[in-house]
Amino acid sequence: MTHAILIMALALAGATAWTSTQGGAITATTPKRGGNAAAAKVTNPVPATAASIAAGRKTYMLLCSRCHGPAGKGDGGGAGAGGQPADFTDDVWEFGSSDGEIFAAIAEGTSADMESYAERIPAPDIWNLVNYVRSLKPRP
Secondary structure, three states: OHHHHHHHHHHHHHHHHHHHHOOOOOOOOOOOOOOOHHHHOOOOOOOOOHHHHHHHHHHHHHHOHHHHOOOOOOOOOOOOOOOOOOOOOOOOOOOOOOHHHHHHHHHHOOOOOOOOOOOOOOHHHHHHHHHHHHHHOOOO
């Protein structure tokens, strides 16, 4: 009986650690490989002004450049769990490229390397970050 309780406690602790690392419970907008239709419908309430992009750049340099690199090419080298950080200058983004999908990936996290930032970055600042990340992609 004691052995069964210990196993249940360890399983619960593991599940709790995973959900807290990933930003909580799975939601309709949780990032998915290939994109998430529900997250894609979320519109960015912050216009991509020069001030918003500058504010997003400040957050990016502070919290994101270590892994994603200073130019957003995924070459920062800080991903400790072995993942490859996203290249924001690339044409294909693994978890979707709409503003809502980018917001969800930042807020909810996608992996052990790309953890949730919802508790560290207020939503308006995540939207500024979305605007900045979008500005990194070369224009045709």
